[in-house]
Amino acid sequence: MKTLVKTHARMLAAAAGVLSLVAAGNATAQELNALIWCDHADPALLQPFEEANSVKVNVKEFEGTGAGLAIVEQSQPGDWDVMVIDSVDIPRGVEKGLFEPLPEDKLPFPDLFPEVKLDNYTVVDGKRYGVTEKFGYNTIGYNNTKVDPADMQSMAALTGDKYKGRLAIYDYYLPVIGMAALAAGKKTSELTEADLPAIRDVLMKMKANAKLVGEVVASQTALATGEVDILVGGGEWVTAGLAKENPALDFSIPQEGAVLWSQSLAMFKDSKNKDLALKFIQYIMSPEGQARLATSSCYWGMPASTKAALTDDQKKVLRFDEQPGFLARAQPYPAPDADLDKKMQDLWTEMLQAQ
Amino acid sequence: MAAVGKDGRIIPWALVTPALAFTLVFFVLPFVAMVAVSLTTVQGGGPTFDGYAQFFQNPSYRQALVNSLQVTAIVTAVSILLAYPFAWILAEMVPPQWQRLALMLAVLPFWTSYVVRSYSWLLVLSQNGVVNQALTGSGLLAEPLPMANTRFATVTGFVHFFVMLLTLTIFANLKQLSPSYRKAAADLGAGPIRTFLYVILPLTLPGIMVGAFLTFVLAIGDYITPQILGGNNELLMPQLIMMQIGRRGDFPLASSLAIILMVVVTIAYLACARWLKIERA
Numbered sequence: 001m002k003t004l005v006k007t008h009a010r011m012l013a014a015a016a017g018v019l020s021l022v023a024a025g026n027a028t029a030q031e032l033n034a035l036i037w038c039d040h041a042d043p044a045l046l047q048p049f050e051e052a053n054s055v056k057v058n059v060k061e062f063e064g065t066g067a068g069l070a071i072v073e074q075s076q077p078g079d080w081d082v083m084v085i086d087s088v089d090i091p092r093g094v095e096k097g098l099f100e101p102l103p104e105d106k107l108p109f110p111d112l113f114p115e116v117k118l119d120n121y122t123v124v125d126g127k128r129y130g131v132t133e134k135f136g137y138n139t140i141g142y143n144n145t146k147v148d149p150a151d152m153q154s155m156a157a158l159t160g161d162k163y164k165g166r167l168a169i170y171d172y173y174l175p176v177i178g179m180a181a182l183a184a185g186k187k188t189s190e191l192t193e194a195d196l197p198a199i200r201d202v203l204m205k206m207k208a209n210a211k212l213v214g215e216v217v218a219s220q221t222a223l224a225t226g227e228v229d230i231l232v233g234g235g236e237w238v239t240a241g242l243a244k245e246n247p248a249l250d251f252s253i254p255q256e257g258a259v260l261w262s263q264s265l266a267m268f269k270d271s272k273n274k275d276l277a278l279k280f281i282q283y284i285m286s287p288e289g290q291a292r293l294a295t296s297s298c299y300w301g302m303p304a305s306t307k308a309a310l311t312d313d314q315k316k317v318l319r320f321d322e323q324p325g326f327l328a329r330a331q332p333y334p335a336p337d338a339d340l341d342k343k344m345q346d347l348w349t350e351m352l353q354a355q
Numbered sequence: 356m357a358a359v360g361k362d363g364r365i366i367p368w369a370l371v372t373p374a375l376a377f378t379l380v381f382f383v384l385p386f387v388a389m390v391a392v393s394l395t396t397v398q399g400g401g402p403t404f405d406g407y408a409q410f411f412q413n414p415s416y417r418q419a420l421v422n423s424l425q426v427t428a429i430v431t432a433v434s435i436l437l438a439y440p441f442a443w444i445l446a447e448m449v450p451p452q453w454q455r456l457a458l459m460l461a462v463l464p465f466w467t468s469y470v471v472r473s474y475s476w477l478l479v480l481s482q483n484g485v486v487n488q489a490l491t492g493s494g495l496l497a498e499p500l501p502m503a504n505t506r507f508a509t510v511t512g513f514v515h516f517f518v519m520l521l522t523l524t525i526f527a528n529l530k531q532l533s534p535s536y537r538k539a540a541a542d543l544g545a546g547p548i549r550t551f552l553y554v555i556l557p558l559t560l561p562g563i564m565v566g567a568f569l570t571f572v573l574a575i576g577d578y579i580t581p582q583i584l585g586g587n588n589e590l591l592m593p594q595l596i597m598m599q600i601g602r603r604g605d606f607p608l609a610s611s612l613a614i615i616l617m618v619v620v621t622i623a624y625l626a627c628a629r630w631l632k633i634e635r636a
Contacts (some may be wrong), residue, residue, distance in 0.1 A: 066604025165501075171587055174602070212504035212586030220476075225481050227503065338398070341603060349415040349598065352590050353422075 005028045030055045032276050035083040037061065037263065039134070039296035048292070055276060064088040064214075072098060077270035081277040087262040088335040090130040100269045101127040106278065108285050111305045115327040116262050121335065128239045130264035134282055134293055136301040137330055138175035139258035141223060141234020145248045150253040155183035158232055159205035168222045169206060169213040170233030173348035178259035179233060180206070184308060188259060188331040197345055203351045206232055212248070216248045216299065223249060226323055236318055237261075240300035243317045253326050260330040262304070294318065346354060386398040393610035397603065406611025416612070419595040420619070426506060429574045431567050436567070437514065438521035439559075444531035445522070458526065462519050468518075473583040476512045477503055480584075504586020512580045515574070521566035528554075528562025566625045572620055592616045602634060 036059045044059050062068040065086055093099045122130040140152050151157040178188045182200035186195050211228050220238050222228045226244055231238055239249040266275045283289045290308035294301055302318055336344055363467035395401035395432055410416045449457045480502040488501035502508055540550040599609040
């Protein structure tokens with residue numbers, strides 16, 4: 001009989017446990033589905049929002065706008081609530097009818113660095129579809145104990161013989177083609193097909209000096225392990241996160257300038273949780289959210305907000321106080337039309353195949 | 356026996372129906388969809404052979420296929436050369452009671468993640484890796500060898516994986532051979548080398564070719580290994596295909612390139628099947 005009572009007690013306890021789990025499940029039943037880059041997957045960024053709003057944020061990482069838009073096209077309308085996207089690609093999403101205009105009065109636009117609002121991309125037909133959340137530079141990342149920092153003030157160092165075999169090139173054609181354009185004395189916002197031969201010359205010289213052309217992890221690893229001493233296309237997104245372990249890693253904004261990268265948040269038109277989506281965007285744009293995003297474990301970057309709650313050490317690593325000068329010298333991310341984009345990618349393919 | 360029709364074919368058809376349905380849903384339909392997409396353009400419209408034309412007109416695209424074929428051929432040849440003696444030792448020199456354990460140890464690297472294994476090779480072959488440190492530390496080399504981020508690194512990563520696969524297929528073939536073949540060869544006056552070259556090797560060719568074909572198919576379609584170990588110093592076909600998707604989302608061109616790769620694999624299969632009659636192996 002004792003055994004029977006014990007068994008019943010266990011069953012009751014188990015049932016109570018299940019009920020409490022169901023209740024807990026109901027309490028956090030609301031979910032936000034976010035298409036993101038890896039920096040948004042950091043629990044240190046998401047957990048405070050989830051706990052404060054009793055929600056679950058489901059994330060799916062992607063790389064490249066094309067891959068992200070393909071995921072959306074293969075999903076049901078309403079499957080996704082928010083998306084992280086290159087600021088220059090917001091018009092692509094708007095053109096496909098994916099995004100919902102954002103309420104400017106409910107977001108802290110006055111706090112943003114003016115240069116990264118990028119209204120020419122985030123505002124379409126008078127409506128704002130994206131808010132810049134993070135930015136940085138595709139420029140020259142280097143190990144200041146292995147190279148002469150003075151050399152890193154000019155892109156000529158990337159095409160000369162002095163650092164042959166000591167370069168890595170970040171494997172993303174748009175920003176590095178932008179850098180090659182700067183090295184060739186061209187403005188990134190005015191690139192046409194006629195500029196490609198000059199850009200090609202610079203790219204081929206860089207390739208001849210390069211040990212590898214790597215995506216984020218590979219290029220970062222190469223610089224951190226000493227496989228290479230210079231990363232073309234690198235910047236704070238490579239060096240800042242490693243500053244504690246390797247303070248010798250640094251970046252420069254050379255005299256020719258640098259390419260400004262920026263990522264934005266957009267809300268889906270078919271989202272079933274628009275209020276929650278807006279709350280999430282507001283959280284990311286809050287001083288705390290901005291600080292956590294800027295120092296995400298995946299990669300660091302400058303917060304778009306001037307009021308990000310960064311510590312002094314974090315600001316120092318990100319060179320926060322130098323931003324006005326950097327931004328003044330930075331040029332916009334190349335935003336080619338479809339035809340020029342294709343030609344740029346083919347040029348990149350040619351560079352990769354060059355021996 | 357009620358399930359058997361007059362011609363006695365109902366049960367066999369019932370048995371193969373799940374496999375046919377699986378093949379239809381997970382191979383035929385996606386393949387037809389991929390062919391259909393390959394005949395469009397990223398701007399919409401079609402049908403057009405624009406994606407295929409781009410491949411034949413662009414030297415960098417064609418070079419990707421050449422690179423893939425070269426790397427795959429090297430990987431297959433090196434893997435066979437390493438796997439055969441390994442399988443031979445396992446089959447002929449390891450006592451039968453230890454063979455299972457030895458085989459398990461041989462395929463142990465299969466148990467680790469493919470990506471982790473590739474990154475491990477990158478660290479091993481890097482400028483400050485264990486190989487270069489050993490070579491420079493022992494005084495054999497003054498400067499580290501550039502091994503990481505090269506075709507050599509890609510081949511090394513592939514060979515590490517495919518030697519295991521080929522060892523299994525060749526070992527199975529060797530174990531099936533009756534000892535009578537060797538005795539008969541010896542009776543007829545053949546020495547160990549002649550016996551191997553004229554008796555054992557021809558009889559194990561089916562095992563070699565099955566493993567070689569699997570190596571060819573898996574290596575030529577692999578994206579991870581060349582992407583991590585090759586340092587993008589040359590592009591292989593899977594990398595070229597992925598490149599079309601990343602930012603531009605050019606699925607039509609990616610599909611065209613994938614179909615071309617598939618045609619190459621099909622030609623390789625037909626060549627192997629016809630030459631060595633592996634369907635009877």
